[in-house]
């Protein structure tokens with residue numbers, strides 16, 4: 090009995106040495122409410138936060154890619170949890186090391202749960218595409234630190250998924266989109282929820298390469 094207890098205690102002490110040494114970081118999926126600069130790197134996108142007074146209460150006060158005067162909701166929640174602010178996926182200095190220490194933000198102004206949402210903006214990253222980029226990210230990290238460590242890293246991560254308003258504002262409520270006449274209020278919401286559910290399930294299945 091005592092021996093078992095001792096072994097258990099020893100294991101508990103030893104476990105962290107063999108566990109993932111990775112930090113807890115955030116992965117953010119979203120639209121303009123969470124974009125921190127992805128659209129700035131999509132030159133043809135019409136959804137840009139490049140005018141004054143975007144960013145006036147943040148850093149040097151110049152537009153920084155956030156569609157707000159200050160912090161995004163994800164910034165505020167992350168700051169309160171003591172988590173680093175993830176850089177935009179399209180940032181040119183993004184690397185495996187940056188992802189391992191800061192996470193990454195896939196949010197794109199104009200993006201929605203549905204692929205067709207926000208088409209008027211020409212370029213934006215839909216949730217489907219954000220998830221594809223996340224699957225690529227999982228593969229990249231697994232190649233760098235090994236599958237087991239990577240699985241732990243992604244399991245420990247914090248996830249923000251904040252989309253849906255563009256599916257109404259820049260799709261269902263605009264008659265130029267076919268969804269606006271194909272659905273009614275209830276069937277459109279069902280369609281959104283079904284699509285979102287399937288997308289969330291697909292998000293941790295790395296595509297076979």
Ligand SMILES: *[C@@H]1O[C@H](CO)[C@@H](O)[C@H](O)[C@H]1NC(C)=O
Pocket residue numbers: 204217218221
């Ligand atoms: C949405 O786009 C993704 C590619 O990003 C594609 O795999 C998927 O089939 C599309 N979904 C629909 C319903 O067209």
